[in-house]
Amino acid sequence: GALGPTSGASCRLLPLLLGLDAGSDLGRGFVPASEQRPLQATACECLRELESCKPGLLGGSLGLLRGLLGQEGPVQPLSLLLALALRNTLVLQSRVGAGLGGLLTDKVPPTGGGPWDWTLVEEGDGRLQPQAPSWPAAEEGEGERSLTAREHSPEEARELRAAVIQLLDTSYLLTPVAQAQLLWLLGWALRGLQGQPPALFKPQLVRLLGTAQLTLLHAVLALKAAFGEALFTAQDEALLLRRLTLAAQHPALPPPTHLFYLHCLLSFPENWPLGPEGEEAAPLLLGPQLCRGLLPSLLHDPMALLARLHLLCLLCAEDEEEEKGQLPSPRHYLEELLAGLRQRAALDEGPRALATVCFQASYLVTRCLAGQPTVLTPLIHGLAQLYRVRPMLASHFVDFLDQVDSELREPLKVVLRQEVVSRPGRDEALCWHLKMLAKVADGDAQSATLNFLQAAAAHCTNWDLQQGLLRVCRALLRAGVRGGLVDLLQVLARQLEDPDGRDHARLYYILLAHLAGPKLGVALGPSLAPPALASSLVAENQGFVAALMVQEAPALVRLSVGSHGVKGPLPVLKLQPEALEPIYSLELRFRVEGQLYAPLEAVHVPCLCPGRPARPLLLPLQPRCPAPARLDVHALYTTSTGLTCHAHLPPLFVNFADLFLPFPKPPGGAGLGFFEELWDSCLPEGAESRVWCPLGPQGLEGLVSHHLEPFVVVAQPPTSYYVAIHLPPNSKLLLRLEAALADGVPVALRTDDWAVLPLAGDYLRGLAAAL
């Protein structure tokens, strides 16, 4: 762009700014003398921002800037600019393994009217440099490491030291916030540099420690983090801690400052930290004596109270083997304080914030003092008491139970359940009790819970209450309670006024009656799908949809029609199922297209596993007319994850031949006479025809034995066969196959059903091909 590194505009801008900054003739020509300094300052600010965004830009101008600072330039803008450019240059040079060279001493502007030198910026990849890196990041940062590794030549080191001393010596001329920036910049620039003793900063420290200025004390902490013991002896560290402790409670400072200092205390960069990094902890030197004034009381506002409470908890945690007698026990104080908070939360008219802070404090205590029964036991009982007094805090209790560890959750659930069920009956708090119970009800103390619910049911007169009641039932269902719950649900399904409530109760009852425990668990478990609305009812419905409603799924089962067997009075289709995954409770449903047959019974298979052979399924057909048909097949099954699925299978075809049945043998035996009798009976209502039936290589005998064997009444192999077929419900098909030629046989056929004729013709003509 216009201001890109290589553009003409930026090549002119930088020298212009530097010229203005230097108060050169260029600048003088611009403005009257009285405006010279503000103009210089503004040019500095612009350059500083450019250097911030393009680190290394001013690397070549360090000497110039130093010179200006020593002469008449405005101190503050020049100091900040020089410090920033110096820091960036140090980082960039060390990255490329170069020294400072003469950068700090060259007083000639590098431009000299020629194009601007962007080489340093390019070497830095144009990467932004944190002006004051966060501490852990700085320790891990590779750039910082190489910075420490780099050694400067003695002259370089001397010049660098001189520049830093120059900056620090005039730092009192800067505003406090600018001083703080300077210290952050220089502190992290010099960290670990050889030949640059951190003691350079010492003369500033006492002055800084005395102030109340947040930025200055914060900058001292940054120096502490950067240099540790090299700058702060153990005594210095103790003094700094004392000043910080004092500032964290000084009545003359505003509350946000107190809180920030308190945070600094708990994250104090100790010389020799003991605890794990990144966790808030009281520094070793911060004993109970120092903390005395930092402990919480009920008079503090919520944030101060919680911050101080954290400190108190840390003290209590350390205080395992406390010295008796000297001080009031912090643990006892903590207990009193929590009791006070609960008392406030119990106030009828109290704002919600009072309750919130009470639960936040309790949560903080359980986090810091987990595993300390002396603290947790009274806490549990105190909370139970709070619930007794103000059940409308149920939402807070539910949230609290969700957040705390099981160490506290389980015993608290027990006492809260007792609180609820021990005072049955009607009162305004019933909706809260039901909310609470839905959270804490489980398999224990069933009878008391059920008694409570039974008593409550009579008072659940509106939709809200009924839903609350049903939610508890649901919780009990999930917990596997069965016995008394069945009765309760039955009563609810009849008694509840609201139809929605009755439906729900009936649903739960049906679920309870029909589903086994694990399935019930899945059905009532949390929904897998995120609810579209933040409503519990919707969430519940979605849970049901997933678990109870039948899911449409691709078919996990395949069906094939097996070989035709002829037995019994009805044609039977033999089906061979095959599963792709383990499936349970398979139900196959068939529908005959065109209602050609009577409706078909569903077929049940308890379990199908892939690879394990399954018994064939027999499907008896009851034709209403003797015709082939198409069967629609649906499968309903449960997967191993407990979901019920529905799948549409490819249709099955019932062929004309699948309907063939032999005639029952007459008492006198089947013979020619029997056949003739059937033959004659077909006319005059029936029909007669002759069909040419092509023969394959196997000849007539092969054809008959393969297709018509069960129906042959009279046979004179290999030339003549009389076949009688019973077509349910009550049609006949009679065939005479005689005088076969090499490639076919003429078939004389009779039937008592006109409609059969074309079917029979097609059948006979297709036989040879079907072999």
Next chain:
Amino acid sequence: MAQRAVWLISHEPGTPLCGTVRFSRRYPTVEKRARVFNGASYVPIPEDGPFLKALLFELRLLDDDKDFVESRDSCSRINKTSIYGLLIGGEELWPVVAFLKNDIIYACVPLVEQTLSPRPPLISVSGVSQGFEFLFGIQDFLYSGQKNDSELNTKLSQLPDLLLQACPFGTLLDANLKNSLDNTNFASVTQPQKQPAWKTGTYKGKPQVSISITEKVKSMQYDKQGIADTWQVVGTVTCKCDLEGIMPNVTISLNLPTNGSPLQDILVHPCVTSLDSAILTSSSIDAMDDSAFSGPYKFPLTPPLESFNLCYYTSQVPVPPILGFYQLKEEEVQLRITINLKLHESVKNNFEFCEAHIPFYNRGPIKHLEYKTSFGQLEVFREKSLLIWIIGQKFPKSMEISLSGTVTFGAKSHEKQPFDPICIGETAYLKLHFRILDYTLTGCYADQHSVQVFASGKPKISAYRKLISSDYYIWNSKAPAPVTYGSLLL
């Protein structure tokens, strides 16, 4: 070290939005750096509207705290500093430095020069303290001498120009916005070299130095076994040095009389150039002993032009100036109260005013009152359920006064009578309000000899002192009262 954006929001409870953005400014070059530094965890600065809503919600300043809202009321959402993460459009903007003062919410977002996930510890983010200082600076500017809304508006309209100087490109250079105002007002004529950045011009005129010492005394009195009464003096020394020269060197000393109470916890103005280690280490944290440093407290400094707070201190005087006891008993339908106040003989018995406020919380309006007092008059604010005992300018010769009586209350109506989460049942307090001019409880003073000026001309020195009560509570000794840990240390 820079700020990405700053907002001033007036809190207006009862209006639909509960607040209005009065001023906001964003810094594009800083935002650009934020995008690079924060990388994938970068969250852009939102528009004013969504920011306002999210901030008010987080600070619990929306009017709807009737229902439990998990994202605000959950016990695990614990904030222990005035630095927040705001949920805006599904992303969390952090760190937002914000606080409410005088119905204005001051907020800014400092640049964090690294990725935000995981969050770096606050202590390591340099922009946080700069942000606080920035907001405190704006607050000082808006409320120094500001009396009404139109003045506030005028000052708000000056802010854009001032921030151009005080915080160019989002980097705070001077938290004292008045300096910037002076800078814009008079283009200083050829300032000489080594002009401090915190001093925008030079003084011309008669040299004079004024030092005023204001002490506030707070107290918690219980009159109970096992609980110690506590009291503390907090001093503020304000100076104005009208001296010629660019950087006049001045030493101001504070003195104590022989029986004075040592000053502790001394915090000084940054213009103080060096500090005696005895001043630095005298602290209320340590147990008191006779060897405590008792002055003179010398502060060498180069003063700024404007009035400044030279130092703050605390002190532990041997006795509270007024010792009281308060007894309140609930007797069927009425409350019986008995109050005794005793001025300590060492205290100057010449008040500008002295009152005892006796509030009755969580009750109805005062219906009926019968009382007897040995001194002063009683004013009754029936609707506010408040009694004010006006003691006046002097305690009687005996130094001891009393008030007793019975009060009955009408039915509670929530709008008018005050609610208090602490004063439940018989837990109650009375609060003393008084002011004594030309007096300090510690005895601390400055005089003609307190100021050394290393410049031409002897300045006129004026010194002022006053004692004010602040949070001076006397609790009903017949009921539980909130205690601090310190009160349990007998």
